[in-house]
Amino acid sequence: MASSKHSFVLPILVIALFTLQAEGQGLKVGFYDKSCPYAEKIVSGVVSQVMAVAPSLSGPLLRMHFHDCFIRGCDGSVLLDSATKQSEKFSPPNLSLRGFNIIDRVKTALESKCPGVVSCADIVALVARDVTFATKGPFWEVETGRRDGKVSLFNDPINPVTGLPPFFSNITFLKQSFALRGLNTKDLVVLSGGHTIGMSHCSSFDSRLYNFTGKGDTDPTMDPNYIARLKLKCKPKDQTTIVELDPGSFKTFDDSYYRLVTKRRGLLQSDAALLDDPETKAYLVQATSHGSTFFKDFGVSMVKMGRIGVLTGSQGEVRKVCTKIN
Structure with missing residues (x-):
């Protein structure tokens, strides 16, 4: 299986290093209340305008x-440009990101209201919250x-080891990757719920349809009826077609992603992997029940993720333009 190469144990020292960085010291709600009091209103205003005409950008943002x-x-x-295309933006896992122009x-x-005050890193965090809320999701x-x-x-x-977890990751690697950043198994399954909005290229899952083990077979863990539907949209080696991560509901932030995964209709291997762990599997069931805490949990996990390795105080800078350092 493609993800077997990732089933190793991450060095304890590396985990400790990232966990120490994940505390988010120096961050606070309302940081710009005095220096740029309308900052969040300005961000939400732009997001509202964008979502009115391009709601499909919610997932990428x-x-x-x-x-x-x-x-x-x-x-x-992730926002920085490079004349030689050697920055994160041009790395394969980021080539599917869209919406840099919105940032x-x-x-x-x-900048027109509060020059040199609000960081680009904070803009990315605020936009993520606002596109979630704009698609009927939670507010935090x-x-x-x-x-x-x-x-x-x-x-x-x-x-x-320390890169973005690939779409073909198994549950062992996913848990290790999140632990590396101070995030636990619950954070993993909760943040995976963000796949309720957005799209994916056929190339990210076509091996599950056509050549799962290298023998021209399909992924036995995927609902065969779903495979048949996907084959109508994605032909072998298709590099351009995009498919909804949450069919029929990809522009609305809701719990239907979890319903799909429990029915073995998670589009990516990393989605399907949530069925392979008792804790993540239990959450899948709970998130589709009347007692679901998904919306509340998502906000909590997003705040926690937003504290990873932050620069505060005199560290780093506040860029004048998000695509280049000052």
């Missing part, structure tokens, strides 16, 4: 926060006060 925080911490490093649009609006108070990093490297997202 939410995922951008995840991709930023998991590499070098929540420091806006730039928010930054321009903020975002801690702010992050500063922007000055380093962004192409190889960081694809590092086999």
Whole structure:
């Protein structure tokens, strides 16, 4: 299986290092209350305008926060351009991200009112919350006060140990990857629920349809009726077609993602992997019940994720333009 190469134990020292960085000291709700009192209103205003005409950007903009925080911490490093295409933005796991122009649009609006005050890292965090709320999802108070990093490297997202967890990850690797950042198993299954909005390229799951073990077979853990439907949309080696992660509900933040996964209709291997652990499997069931705490839990886990490896105080800088260091 493709994900078997990831079933190793991460060094304890590395885990401890990331966990220490995950405490988020220096962040607080309302950090800009005095320095830029209308900051959050400006952000939500731009997001509302964008969602009215391009709701499909909600998934990529939410995922951008995840991709930023998991590499070098929540420091806006995923936004940096590179003339030689050697920054994170150009690394394979980030090529499917969209909405960078929306972050730039928010930054321009903020700079016109409060120049040099609101960091790009905070913009990414606030936009993630606002697109979630705009798609009928939960609202949570975002801690702010992050500063922007000055380093962004192409190889960081694809590092086999500390990079972004691939879409073909098994449950063992997923749990290790989250633990590396101070996030637990509940955070893993809760944040995976973000797949209720957004799309995925056929190339991210076509092996499950056509060549799962290299013998021209399908993934036996996937509902065969779902496989048949996906084959109508995704032909072998299709690199361009995109498919809804949460069919019929991909523009609405709800619990239907969990219903699909429990029916063996999780699109990615990393989705299906949530059935392979007692704790994540129990949450899948609980999230589809009348006693679901998913919306509340999502806000809690997003705040926790937003504390990973942050730069605060005199660390880093506040970029004037999100795509380049000052």
